Amino acid sequence: MISRDDFVARFGGVFEHSPFIAERAYDAGKIAEPLTSGGVHSALATIFRDASADERLGVLRAHPDLAGRLAIAGELTENSRKEQAGAGLDRLTPAEHARFTELNTAYVAKFGFPFIIAVKGLGKDDILTAFKTRIDNDRDAEFATATTQVEKIALLRLQSMLPET
Incomplete structure (x- = not known):
């Protein structure tokens, strides 16, 4: 059986900066x-x-803004960096970056946590469309959507680390 320390070291970051989830499991x-x-x-x-x-709110808040300041500064976790790059968020034009910044700021001001979406298989236009739609949600609906997206991100990360069955 894998030791607790090894399990947490390997899977503690699956839920962004939240090793308590792996510890408790x-x-x-x-x-x-x-x-x-x-x-x-x-x-x-x-x-x-x-x-x-x-x-759960803490887990949401542990996620970085999409194409935000941490990405610009090169301070994303390796998982987040790869995920955002895969969606083309590391190659935005200045105008696109400004739009993401504007939406990130408005979203966080409204909900108190960053916009979270599982970006695998999505492009920047798909993400912007989801952003524009979801910013009109009420807080409860968006909290539920964001937590569902966090679980999807975790599954995608695990699928890259472990066999399916």
Whole structure:
């Protein structure tokens, strides 16, 4: 059986900057070998859903703005950097970057957490369309959407790390 320290070291960043999720999943006995993307995701997502609203908000707030200041400064986690680059967010024109900055600022002001979307398979236009649509949501609806997107991001990350079954 994988040790707690090894499990947390390997999977503690699947939910952005939130190793408590991997720690709690391990401590609750929810981790079974062989490790699969679906099995680990199920365990981690259960812990995430069972976390307090404040803890889930903390996970949302741990995510970087899309094409934001951390990306410009080269300070994204490796996962976030690859994900944003895959969607072309590292190659925005100045006008596109200004639009992302404007939307990021308005979104955070309205909801209190950054816009979160699983960008794999999406391009910048898809992301902007989702941004423009979701900014009109109420806070409860957007909190639910953002937490669903966080779980999707976690699954995609796990699928790149582990076999499916």
